[in-house]
Amino acid sequence: MRGEELQMNWGLFEYVLLNAFSTYTVYILFRTLFIKRRTNYKTEILSYSFYLISITAYMFVKIPAIKIALILLSFFLLTYNYIVFSKKVVISILFIYFILVQIRSNIMIIFGYIDQFIFKINSNYEFVARIITITILLFMSVSLISSCKYMRKGIYISISQWISIVIIPFGSLFIMLSILQGSKINMIYVCIYELILFFINAIVFNIYNSINKEYENKIVQLLLKQQNTYYNHQLEIMKNSVERTRAIKHDIKNHLSVLYVYIQKNQISEALQYIKEICNVNIENNEFASSGNINIDSILNFKIEQAKKLNINVNLELKIPTVLQVSSFDLNVILNNLLDNAINAIDKLKDNREIDLTITYKTNYLFIYISNYFNADMKIKNDKLSTRPQNELIYGIGLNNIKNIVKKYNGTLNINYGSRIFSSEVLLYVS
Structure with missing residues (x-):
């Protein structure tokens, strides 16, 4: 018992x-x-x-x-x-x-x-x-x-x-x-x-x-480290721009004096060449995106400069406010992955080395569109081109995380590819 x-x-x-x-x-x-x-x-x-x-x-x-x-x-x-x-x-x-x-x-x-x-x-x-x-x-x-x-x-x-x-x-x-x-x-x-x-x-x-x-x-x-790199790069661009502007402002009297002499002597071609050299001071500051939105500008300036070094032209259309109710972390993931995908695909091409990038904001939504050519022999797996980017750990987040971010903002993600053109459309609803 x-x-x-x-x-x-x-x-x-x-x-x-x-x-x-x-x-x-x-x-x-x-x-x-x-x-x-x-x-x-x-x-x-x-x-x-x-x-x-x-x-x-x-x-x-x-x-x-x-x-x-x-x-x-x-x-x-x-x-x-x-x-x-x-x-x-x-x-x-x-x-x-x-x-x-x-x-x-x-x-x-x-x-x-x-x-x-x-x-x-x-x-x-x-x-x-x-x-x-x-x-x-x-x-x-x-x-x-x-x-x-x-x-x-x-x-x-x-x-x-x-x-x-x-x-x-x-x-x-x-x-x-x-x-x-x-x-x-x-x-x-x-x-x-x-x-x-x-x-x-x-x-x-x-x-x-x-x-x-x-x-x-x-x-x-x-x-976060990558985002800091973008911000530092953007700050460097802004610093260089300010320094160049100060230099021009400091020497403006001298520049005008030289132009006055050229024009007085009717040396128009020399005057035009001198003006062109002055303009080049501002053109060479590598600030491709200047919307005033530092989050997007910093990412785009870094990535576009990266593309330029590979002889890839980026056609940019940017119409956004200076402040967006989208976290910089989310923007980093979306733009970084889409641009990396495009740059790595175009790097395999000899011609048509250009990216079309449009980011626009209208009432309550942000629209991101990116398209590029790709090698017809490349395989497309899970809506991604079969490229191997340098930082595979970050890129490993890939479209899965973009989809999660899109879902977070009740948006949509459309991936399209024809015979040689690959495009991505992201729509985020923001307040």
Whole structure:
């Protein structure tokens, strides 16, 4: 009798252990869907502790409506930890609940197949096996969702990482279900195995998550470094322009004196040549874009100068205000990727070495159009020309991130290519 009581106590401990791992899975899901946290860690831990208590009490509640209300209330408290628009809170809670219910339903179907064709679970522990299956496969599903989030940001997920996300949970499930096949099962060992396997799964997930975050931070740092390079280049252009203007202003009297002499002696050709030399002082300042919008001007001046060095002509049409409600980071990603794509494609050509670039702003929207010729023999994959830019890490963000930025501004992205012309159209809605 005492042994049965001990087994029962360990069974209860195991149930709490499984719920703790389920709570960790829900934590991963919430952090995946809601990036920005607004509470401190202490409040966050308390809210997830309440969730753990709620799902542990779930087994003892017999009325289905109360069960659902308890879970939804817990989700509502969890959303308080994150920055969510008030209008979207209810939708977000129902969406998460739907995801978990859908995954759980699919897992139950899988469990029926496993129980019937692969494992012969001890009938006394069939409920335990079902809960273990749901817990582990739910964790695997949420891990896959989390990895997809990084993919949408343009972060490369290696094949080995995808395999690990699937194999390690499946391996853990295989071990646990194998143990539950025996006729004599010691719940103490079951709990110990579960604890070890759950720790392994959590540690592996955190390692890969840290790697992905590090990679994401590295890309952000490179983009910021690149943006600083653009700004420094723009400041250098402005500095040179000011210095040249000061020099001309300082020498204007001398210049006018020389012109006066040329004109007085009727040496018109010499006077015109002298005026041309004065004009060239301003022309050679390499300021191709001068809209007054320093974010766009700095990027374009740097990229156009880069193109000029490769003997690529850029036909620029720029009609934008000095201030736009678009982050400089987003503009950097869009213009940098599109121009890199165009420059690298044209660099393979001997003729038609020019880019048409139009950036215009009209009421509430910003329109970016870029077109260029490309080698007809080049392959186009995923709406990108098969070129290899110098900075592949930054370029690796590519059109995936442009699409995400376009979505952020409720805009559109159109990629068109004919026999030899490749064009991109970006439309962003801004206030």
